[in-house]
Structures are given as C-alpha cells and as structure tokens.
Amino acid sequence: MGDPVEHATGLEKRELMAKVAGNENPFDLKVIKRGPGTKDKPNEIPSAFDARLVGCICEEESTSVNWMWLYKGQPRRCECGHWFNLVHKAPV
Amino acid sequence: MMNKNHPFHLVDVSPWPIMGSISALITMSGIVKWFHSFNSTLLFIGLTSMSLIMFQWWRDISRESTFQGHHTFIVTMGLRWGMILFITSEVFFFISFFWGFFHNSLAPAVDIGMTWPPKGIETFNPIQIPLLNTLILLTSGLTVTWAHHSLMENNFKQATHGLLLTVILGFYFTLLQGYEYFESSFSIADAAYGSSFFMATGFHGLHVIIGTTFLLVCLIRHLNNHFSQIHHFGFEAAAWYWHFVDVVWLFLYISVYWWGS
Ligand SMILES: [Zn+2]
Numbered sequence: 001m002g003d004p005v006e007h008a009t010g011l012e013k014r015e016l017m018a019k020v021a022g023n024e025n026p027f028d029l030k031v032i033k034r035g036p037g038t039k040d041k042p043n044e045i046p047s048a049f050d051a052r053l054v055g056c057i058c059e060e061e062s063t064s065v066n067w068m069w070l071y072k073g074q075p076r077r078c079e080c081g082h083w084f085n086l087v088h089k090a091p092v
Numbered sequence: 093m094m095n096k097n098h099p100f101h102l103v104d105v106s107p108w109p110i111m112g113s114i115s116a117l118i119t120m121s122g123i124v125k126w127f128h129s130f131n132s133t134l135l136f137i138g139l140t141s142m143s144l145i146m147f148q149w150w151r152d153i154s155r156e157s158t159f160q161g162h163h164t165f166i167v168t169m170g171l172r173w174g175m176i177l178f179i180t181s182e183v184f185f186f187i188s189f190f191w192g193f194f195h196n197s198l199a200p201a202v203d204i205g206m207t208w209p210p211k212g213i214e215t216f217n218p219i220q221i222p223l224l225n226t227l228i229l230l231t232s233g234l235t236v237t238w239a240h241h242s243l244m245e246n247n248f249k250q251a252t253h254g255l256l257l258t259v260i261l262g263f264y265f266t267l268l269q270g271y272e273y274f275e276s277s278f279s280i281a282d283a284a285y286g287s288s289f290f291m292a293t294g295f296h297g298l299h300v301i302i303g304t305t306f307l308l309v310c311l312i313r314h315l316n317n318h319f320s321q322i323h324h325f326g327f328e329a330a331a332w333y334w335h336f337v338d339v340v341w342l343f344l345y346i347s348v349y350w351w352g353s
Contacts, residue, residue, distance in 0.1 A: 001246045009160070009161040012162070012163055015164050015165060027099045029098075
C-alpha cells in the first residue's frame with residue numbers, strides 16, 4: 001500500500017497537503033478573533049471570491065450574530081463599529 | 093472557473109434512494125407473498141433489483157471517495173455520525189424483538205402451558221450449533237480487527253487475509269443458521285415461541301448477510317487498492333456494523349437460545 005497522500009486525489013489530497021504543510025485549517029472554518037478593527041487596521045477576512053458573508057459577534061455576550069456581505073476592495077463597518085476588509089487568499 | 097472553496101461535499105442527484113426504497117417495498121411484499129402463498133417470484137424480483145441498486149450505489153460512492161476525492165475530513169465526520177445514528181436505530185429495532193420475547197417468556201400465559209419454552213416446543217440445544225455460531229462470530233470479530241490494524245499499518249497482504257477470513261466466517265455462520273432452520277422442529281407459525289424466535293434470529297441472520305456483503309464489498313475495494321492507511325472509512329463502517337451484529341448475537345444466544353431453552 002502506497003503513501004496515503006499519494007493515494008488521495010482531488011480536494012481530499014489538497015486538504016492533506018495543507019496538513020502536511022502545517023495548516024490544520026485550510027478552509028478557514030474556525031472563528032476569527034477580531035483585532036483592533038479600526039479604519040486603519042480593519043479585521044482581515046480571507047476569501048478566494050469577490051465577496052464573503054461575515055458574521056460579527058458584536059459584543060461578547062451577544063445572543064445573536066450580525067451578518068453582512070463584505071465585498072473585495074470595499075472595507076465595511078459593522079453596526080458595532082468594527083471595520084472589516086476582504087483579502088484575497090488562494091483557494092485550497 | 094473555480095466556484096468552490098469549502099470542504100463540504102454537495103452531492104449530485106442520485107436515483108438510488110428512491111429506487112432502493114421501492115425495491116425494499118417489493119422485497120418486503122415478496123416475503124409476505126412467499127410466506128402466505130409459497131410463491132417466491134415477487135421476492136426474487138425484489139432481491140434482484142435490490143442487488144443491482146446496491147451495486148450501483150456502492151460504485152457511485154466508491155467513485156466519489158476514491159477517484160474524485162470528495163471525502164475530505166469533515167465529510168468523513170458526517171459519514172461517521174450517519175453510521176453511528178443508523179446503528180443506534182438498529183439497536184432499538186432489535187430491542188423491540190427482545191421486548192416481545194421477554195414479554196412472552198417471563199410470565200408465560202396459560203395458553204402456552206404457563207411455561208417457557210411453551211408446552212410441546214422442542215428447542216435447540218444451546219451447546220451445539222448455537223455455541224459453534226457464537227465462537228464463529230467472536231472469531232470473526234477478532235479477524236476484522238486484525239484486518240483493520242493491518243490497514244492502519246500499511247500491510248496489504250494481512251489486511252486481505254483478515255478480511256477474507258471474516259467474510260468466510262460470516263458466510264459459514266449463515267450456512268449453519270440455514271441448516272439449523274431447516275432442521276427445526278417448530279416454525280414461525282408455532283405461536284409465541286416460533287414468532288419471537290424466528291423474528292429475532294431471522295432479522296439477526298438478515299443482518300449477518302448484510303454485514304457479510306458489506307465486508308465483501310470492502311474486500312473487493314481493498315483488492316482494487318481503494319483504501320489507504322488513513323482513508324478507509326467504508327471498511328470501518330463495515331467493521332462497526334459487524335461488531336453490532338456480533339453483540340446482538342451474544343444477547344440472542346444468552347437469552348433466547350440458552351436461558352430461553
Ligand atoms: Zn459587529
């Protein structure tokens with residue numbers, strides 16, 4: 001039986017290769033911790049597309065998530081005042 | 093053009109769920125027809141269409157996982173949860189037959205002689221074929237674990253041997269159960285004992301046949317190099333299912349064959 005990464009193909013293989021390279025979260029599925037989120041230092045949201053749906057937990061005790069569409073090249077401010085910016089990230 | 097950058101598998105439309113349901117209905121009706129009018133044509137049609145659908149459904153999923161690489165980590169987690177929930181539902185399916193068995197046997201009604209086994213029922217000797225079957229299933233649990241560890245250690249040859257032995261033991265169990273049914277002095281029509289005995293052991297036997305088929309599919313896939321050290325959930329699901337079938341047998345052996353005789 002061969003090497004398991006060599007055995008795999010398609011998306012499964014690309015996920016495995018990311019893991020071999022040390023990236024356990026290649027699809028960015030985990031929650032991103034907000035940084036300062038000012039206009040000069042917006043929270044950077046990775047995406048391989050022109051837009052991504054962002055859910056902001058405005059306050060730590062929030063019981064709901066505030067959703068908004070974020071478009072490439074158009075930094076946007078959430079209702080809570082934090083800034084977000086879409087940055088391109090190559091697809092897995 | 094790229095239109096996907098997530099690990100989830102958005103499946104294509106498939107005819108197999110609805111066609112499988114229809115063929116299961118035909119099979120079930122065929123069994124009823126066979127039991128009541130000794131005509132097995134409809135059962136044959138049901139089993140044939142079921143086999144064809146099983147072949148094509150398994151083929152499609154093997155293609156999706158091995159040849160198209162759709163089974164990312166999170167997809168296999170979904171498969172794992174699906175199998176866990178399915179086996180849980182199977183556990184409750186068998187609980188109902190054990191419930192029926194204990195309902196009838198713990199306080200035997202006057203109609204059956206207030207005794208269990210009921211008056212006039214000649215039960216199987218639990219230390220003959222049933223004990224052999226217990227040993228066969230316990231051994232097969234061992235060989236399937238051997239196959240699993242061989243897969244995880246990249247040992248193609250021993251994985252083949254372990255799987256092949258498991259399939260043979262499963263087939264041998266079915267053969268012995270068939271022989272025992274053929275030799276039986278009572279039938280499913282023999283009141284509470286016959287009904288609960290054949291309902292419980294019959295559905296268990298059906299599950300052994302399904303489990304053996306599942307393991308046989310894994311053996312064929314393994315011989316075609318479908319599995320790797322870290323990619324063999326199809327095999328693990330078959331092994332989980334096989335252990336479940338094994339455990340059901342232990343309960344059947346202890347309560348129905350041994351205590352119940
Ligand atoms: Zn917010």
